[in-house]
Amino acid sequence: MIQLIINEWQKVFSRKNNIIIMIFIIGIAAIFSLMPLLFNDDQAIDTSTYGENWEYEVTQQITTLENETEAILDQGEELDFSQSITVSINEDEIQRLSYHLNEGIEPPAVNDFYSRLVDASSLNALIGIFVTIIASAMVSKEFSMGTIKLLLIRTQSRTKILTSKYITTVLLAFFYYGLLYLSTAIFALVSTDMNPTSDYVFMTVYGSYEHAPFISYFLGLVGSNLVYLVIIATLAFMLSTVTRNTSLSLGTTLGTIFLGTGVTSFLATKTDLAKYLITANWSLENYLPGQGAFIEGLSLPFSMTVIIVYIALFLGVAYYVFNKKDILS
């Protein structure tokens, strides 16, 4: 089995599109991390961290912000656009700093390492697209090249061959994700300031602040991202096996990625059954602290059950069809 996985892995890595994808991932991580520096944004180059006496400094900062806000409001005139923006930013900032003060957690610099890592998970959908590109060619490419015959006239069973391909697909999804995070972390070490504490403070969907140990929060995020990638990979892989058509499975999977969430929220307003859709459940990060459920009534165990059922279903169909069909290409 390991030999078969080595074979699949070698094939993926000798194709051009894999190299392009890897360059893309590193490039995106670089742009994402270094962009603020390039644009010379005030906040980005603000590397001020707090000293020994951070509580005093934070209190002072809050007073400064309050004074600034008051000064603007005291003008008594209608506020112009930039003024109203400043006021609302200041209010958020005061709220955040007060939270740090109350909980006794030293605030990080403006550009902090933790936030950069957490924000990079927004690029997960992009990794999903790359995984789709590889997964939808995984089986169908063998058919279009005609090499499927040479694979199946050997002693290895069809089930074993399909399994090696599926494992490779999932490993590759993890590899791309790891590459994204590794390069983001490396660039972030240069462009951000390390956080002073191990606690991560974040804004909830309700606008208030909360904190959690960074490691557990981050692992939760990584876990939910990986589950999402496995779902995408399995869907594309199943379509590739069943349709034997790379473009069809690519298109269908990408359509699901882009339209899935929107269509699901729309359906959720019409029928309760929408919560049984895979698209309603594939974002487990909705269950991280400070997030809200996508549709009323969903819970983590429920979503996990739905995901397992769908993946089992996709794989079941893929294995059945692959074992059954005559190879005529």
Added chain:
Amino acid sequence: MTATIAINNVGKTLNKKKVIKDLSLNVNAGEVLGLLGPNGAGKTTLIRMIVGLIEITEGKISVCGNDVATEHKEALENIGAIVENPEMYPFFSGQKNLEYFARMHTNVTKEKIAELVDFVGLTDRIHDKVKDYSLGMKQRLGIAQALMNDPKVLILDEPTNGLDPAGMHELRRHVRMLAKEKNVTVIVSSHLLSEIELMCDRIAIIKQGELIAVENVKEEKKQRYHLKVSDIDKAQTLLEEHFEQSSKISEDNLIFALPPTLHDVSAIVKLFVENDIAIYSVEPKNHSLEDRFMYLTQDKGRK
């Protein structure tokens, strides 16, 4: 002794159409069998059933005593094959392709690969990418790939496609050598008799999914002549007396077949001339296997 490949009453239905009908055929160890038939006769379908690429609708095929459908692994252990075009991974070199397939088997060493590369004469180009190979080179790489597991049965589907005369000669040599020295059973398919007759012991003719004839090639090695002469009866008698050669008369032609040892037809011509028989024409004819093949495949098709 059971046959190496036993095909028993096999039928195949594809899209509700019967493409193979009740076909039975045995191939023995060390025998080279040609599968001959026009395009679409079912040669490739039959081969795909033997190697387990498609399901067998009716009947049973066993290879070295193992049922292809139920003992897939054991049966396939003994088979090396090229099915239709020898498609390899174009982005790998020939060497990498062979290493790739070697990993799908157990016990294929680097030395074995080198030996196979040498056997098919690809040593110089083995590290080039397969997409730069000619069709003939791909065929040869395909043969190397098929021989990787030291198979007892070698199946070559249309192996002469894209081969030049030299390549064809080489293939013939390889096939004969494998059958003779390693006792490998070989099935070769083609739609052209001339391409495979020299390498086969027997030829099975398939037409519209049915086995219509199995011909023994060795018996057909005689060269036939058609002669037009002035006194046909006298000529026939002379032939009988001097050469112990039987002949028949058909449409003013004196027809006889000479074994390869008596190829020199001039002796006969000389005899007739000396006996005052005028000779109008001496025509060497295509041997009967070809005629029979044409007759079997064409006439029936027109009905």
